[in-house]
Amino acid sequence: MKKKQKNYNLILGSAIALFMLVFLLVGCFYTPYDPDAMNGVAKFAPPQGTHLFGCDHFGRDIFSRVMKGTGTTFLVAIATVALGGGIGIFIGAFTGYFGGWADEVLMRFNDAVFSFPHILLALVFISILGPGKYNVILALSVVFIPSFARITRGEFLAQREMDYVKSARLMGVSHLRIMFVHIFPNTLPAVLSMAAIGFNNAVLAEAGMSYLGIGVQPPDASLGRMLSEAQTYLMSAPWCVLFPGLAIILLALGFSLLSDGLLKKGGR
Template sequence: MAVLILVGYVWTPYDTTGMSGADKFLAPCLAHPLGTDNFGRDILSRVMEGAGSTFLIALCVVLIGGIIGTVIGCLTGYFGGAADLVLMRVCDAITAFPSILLALVLINVFGMGKYQIILILGILFIPSFARVVRGEVAKERNLNYVASARLMGASHLRIIFRHILPNTVQVLLPIVAIGFNNAVLAEASMSYLGVGVQPPDASLGRMLSEAQTYLGRAPWYALFVGLAIVLMILGLSLLTEGLQQRRRS
């Protein structure tokens, strides 16, 4: 899947938006290894572009949620007090709602599209990072090396981001991998519902939604798109498991 995505950024066998009435619903063949869809577009080309789009959206979502959530977690875990109480209650309020339902509500505010989905999902991913980082920083702030840094006159921000944060990397890596996995699923789900990536851009979730209409006529359409989603999630899940095992060992 990684190779497919990387190649898809620079080359696809066919134009992903090019339509041909004469090539509608072609079964897999040498010219079109995964067949064609209801507009005569090459499914392999669109899977390559759609997987790349899903990957980039998931990456941006994890970056937004991870960076903002890490900063919030570091500050609240280190300083505590009223700011910690308020920000953690805000995180609780966000996580109390089903993520898809809350995303649909936010879509009514920000609108539909690729960039809106990145922003919305990024906001929804902040609490998960903030809570994990907060717990680790709160644990580290009372250790001897932090007390030594204070005695040496290090500023609070230097202690947080230069001394404490690097010691939480082993915990953060599995969380990032899990977040990436969840971001891929969330993007595919939103596009499947028609509120994510909009036509003519390719998206695995939207392609799967289109394919279900033609299951009887072109079963390969749903099969190959669904298989691409499964392989991405499986690969990310195996990566996450590997990181967690490494951390435990």
């Protein structure tokens, strides 16, 4: 009997994602210092017992700010995936199941939107809506819809002619029940993998836009904005850049490995 190979990407990705989730959840209820409190005496204090990650150019505790900033980035990413993914999944399920002219019209429009670079299209929406956390969520959600729609449509196209779907139709089961009770569970590996990829992309997009100053705005802590503020002090106080950058890397890496692991699990 062939021994099952361990899915190390899924294990490692889950561990990193869980660690970051616990880290940000703790930050929602407790931080060692007020993330926005300035202390002139502690300016550029290096990592030490009282300030684990050191302090920035305003004397703010970096550990507390990274905790809050990770929570902000996670909120933006998860809301983006929930909103954009939810709409995209519904469109993909509808077009993939029913087909016909609606499929042609919606998917041609979907392909037109998908042809634009995601970050460029998000920047266009931000220029119209203005900077801010909720506008970033709206902008990224719109550009993520086509990806979820394409993946879900492909899964539904593959499933709609299966015997179990034909049997459900003969039994008089409603279309909505067939779509979301019978077919949708069989698409979960691909959809969850796409959600993990979307989360990863949303983390990087939010950090990039906040770095440019058009994303999350003060007083909300943001990992991207922390990097932007600290770049001037890269040589004199590298810890100001190191820890926010490490938080972004861990968030993106964890969900990237998780996505790959889910794909491999679904392919077995």
